[in-house]
Amino acid sequence: MSPLTDLSLERHGGVAVLTLDAPERRNALTLDMAQAMIDACDALDADATVGAVVVRGAGGYFCAGGERGTLAAAGKDPAAPDQFSGMGTIYRAFHRVGELRAPTIAAIHGGAVGAGMNLAFATDLRIVARDAKLASGFIPIGLHPGGGHGVLLGRTGSREATAALALFGQRLTGEQAVAHGLCFEAVDAEEVDARALELAAIPGADPELARRTTLSLRTELGPPGLPWGAALEMERSAQMWSMRRKDLAAGSE
Template sequence: MTPENPADTPTDPPVRTDFGEGVARLTLNNPRRKNAISLEMAALIDDFCVRVETDPGIGAVVVAAAGAYFCSGADTRDLASSSADPASPEAVRRTSAVYGAFVRVGMLPVPTISRVVGGAVGAGLNLALATDLMAITPETRLESGFLARGIHPGGGHLSLLGRAVGWSNTIAMAACGLALTGTEAVTRGLAHLAVPESELDARIAELTAPAAADPELTRRVMTSARLELGPPAVSWSSALEIERGVQMWSMSRKGEGSWSSRGPGR
């Protein structure tokens, strides 16, 4: 007898990965639990990041999720186990594994885009915020969620929110329980774009195509961006020096003969 939902069978991995045409795609595949991040999923995310870091042919990453909800946070079964003795080495190991998964995503050497539908809360919002761009639907709901569960934010949650939306919005979400729709998230700078789900993949493809076409250059741009923008950001004069050598490298690679009379790059 065939299961109603193949994604829920034990043989289907809780994280799916795909690599092709310069784009690496990671899909959370635990829809029965709203893609809550388990320790097994965290380990698979780490493996995915190692592949991206070591494969120079990858120029962009997309983080998506199966089902109708992006990510409901850390698996509550692990949270319950950790709550029994929060200071124990085992509890620290569990939380560190989940935190490490989205930190690795946030430090990848290529542009990362999260495809967020349904909602993201707690560590799930951390994962979305760890990506460089968030592509979302207008009705998707973004929540800090830690306050509602009676626990302090973790995983650098306040820092991730703060760098995206500033002090006031961070406090509103993390300390006062404000939830944002996708439309509101774009208005406040938390998400890059909000379109109907039927349009998300096409818009994401438009963003990844240039990066995937020249992964070597893209990776150098991202290295400079992380050095210059931080946090903390560097001064303009420091940014000039960071970019100088890399731009000279790119011009040397391009070569004199590739500049046409119609203008640079044509």
């Protein structure tokens, strides 16, 4: 794994905490930071003792999107191979977080804008500060959304909420995001990290079961989602594995 660039990684038992650590720019993403995130995810997946991952931002802000210099450089010649590849690295960072084998939680303080929204919505669950601001932010600055923005929002919240954010430049507070089904729970800002860790500790206590259940749930929910009959068959082997494991453990006591 390459050295982490503007990221830090901590462990709390079976829970890993991945922190975007560039508060001077509100954790806006650069190419190096995106590559470090990809590398960190590879390391987390390779560690079978990781049962949950919390993604957060340092300095009281989750992520302000793509770093302006990075976006400006890409805009000078978007079709240039290095620029096209660089934007792909940032896209890959979101996708890699979404692929993590362990269940993931975004702990959102302050705000998430643009690419920061993509990162937050790549996770399985979001805990958000009541007063945090969530915004797509693309159209107001003259940019088309990227990173699969519509899918990430639409698979979580309603079509109305997705359109309000992505097409009409609306902003939501943390409490409004919960009301629209975009986040699970809104709490006071000082409670966000503790609540995320509290939830993550449950799957973190049993990493193997957590990883198997995460794969099943994501496959069933999609997009596209599985029909019920297919889900019944998909879950059968994993559930029976868990029953056998539990029985063997009881028998060895």
